[in-house]
Amino acid sequence: xxxxxxxxxxxxxxxxxxxxxxxxxxxxxxxxxxxxxxxxxxxxxxxxxxxxxxxxxxxxxxxxxxxxxxxxxxxxxxxxxxxxxxxxxxxxxxxxxxxxxxxxxxxxxxxxxxxxxxxxxxxxxxxxxxxxxxxxxxxxxxxxxxxxxxxxxxxxxxxxxxxxxxxxxxxxxxxxxxxxxxxxxxxxxxxxxxxxxxxxxxxxxxxxxxxxxx
Ligand code: DX5
Ligand code: ZN
Numbered sequence: 277x278x279x280x281x282x283x284x285x286x287x288x289x290x291x292x293x294x295x296x297x298x299x300x301x302x303x304x305x306x307x308x309x310x311x312x313x314x315x316x317x318x319x320x321x322x323x324x325x326x327x328x329x330x331x332x333x334x335x336x337x338x339x340x341x342x343x344x345x346x347x348x349x350x351x352x353x354x355x356x357x358x359x360x361x362x363x364x365x366x367x368x369x370x371x372x373x374x375x376x377x378x379x380x381x382x383x384x385x386x387x388x389x390x391x392x393x394x395x396x397x398x399x400x401x402x403x404x405x406x407x408x409x410x411x412x413x414x415x416x417x418x419x420x421x422x423x424x425x426x427x428x429x430x431x432x433x434x435x436x437x438x439x440x441x442x443x444x445x446x447x448x449x450x451x452x453x454x455x456x457x458x459x460x461x462x463x464x465x466x467x468x469x470x471x472x473x474x475x476x477x478x479x480x481x482x483x484x485x486x487x488x489x490x
Contacts, residue, residue, distance in 0.1 A: 277446065278462055280488050281306040281339045282481070283472035284330065285321060286419045292326075293333050295476070300335040302482040303489055306361070307334050308450070308470045311354070313344035316368050317417035324350070324357040331358025339470075341389065341450065343416050344368065348375050355382035363387030363410050363448075366398045376405045387448070391415060392424050396434055403443040408468070409434060414451030419472040423452030431464045458488045 282304050287295040299307055309327055314320040331338060337360035344350065347364045348371075354362055362379045366388050369375045379386040387408035388399050392415060399409060411430050414421040427449060434447055448468035449461055458469055471488060478484040 277467040278489055279305040279446070279448075279468040280485055281308040281448070281468055281470045282475045282485060283308040283310055283419060283450075283470050285310040286472035286476035288476075289322075292330065296330060296333040298481060299485075300333075302485045304336065304485045306337045306339040306468070308472075309338050309340045309359070311340060311342050311344060312417065316345045316365065317343045319417045324353045327354060327357040327359065334358075337361065339363070339387075339468075341387075341410065341470075342368075343389075346370075348378060351375070351378050352382055355379075355384050359384055361385040361387055361408060363389050363408060365389045365391065365416075367391055367394055372399075373402055373405065376402055380405065389416075389450070390430075392426065396430065396437055400437065400441070403438070403441045403445060406443075406445050408446045408448055410448040410450055410468075410470075412451055413449050413453070416451070420477075421452055423454070423457055428460065428464050431461065431466055435465045453488075455484065455487055459490075 312321040339361045340359035341363045362384045376386040385407040389410035413427040446467040450470035453469045453471040454474040475481045
């Protein structure tokens with residue numbers, strides 16, 4: 277599966293409607309929505325009201341990446357705001373099993389993200405209730421950072437784990453994805469690539485999305 281999920285963190289917040297319309301017309305599959313609380317990560321982005329506004333214009337599923345502490349408090353709000361997939365960080369959840377079940381109870385697909393330094397063992401026991409595993413290839417908090425090469429090892433290790441556990445959850449990679457590493461990541465077995473700067477800072481975002489997919 278080759279899913280491209282452009283990250284709206286790199287869009288022009290003054291022209292979100294225009295940028296979403298551009299993505300609606302593009303070859304991308306999902307819209308990646310980065311929510312940051314200034315506590316779990318050293319940056320603040322936006323919350324539920326903006327997600328609700330994005331939903332009004334988006335013609336594709338919203339892939340909401342919560343970089344917030346204790347996300348259980350807000351999962352229902354983000355589901356109500358229009359999230360289709362909700363991804364929480366394993367590092368931010370004390371009761372990850374409960375959190376993932378809550379996401380599903382709210383009618384969304386569940387995702388769990390791991391920071392670059394977090395080992396895969398942290399999610400071994402929740403694979404059966406998880407639809408997506410998001411491997412961070414930068415330390416979360418900002419767009420435009422450079423890709424951490426160890427991600428390739430993590431992707432292949434995760435593929436083995438997924439096979440052992442007979443899980444069908446998707447593998448997503450987020451951070452520093454560009455036209456050079458995208459083919460290598462898809463070859464390594466990724467299902468979903470998130471890309472912010474590579475898409476929005478390019479001369480033709482739609483063409484870049486098409487190239488990322490190939
Ligand atoms: C980083 C966010 C990413 C970010 C990706 O904390 O989770 O989704 O927007 O941006 P690029 O592709 O520019 O690294
Ligand atoms: Zn993200």
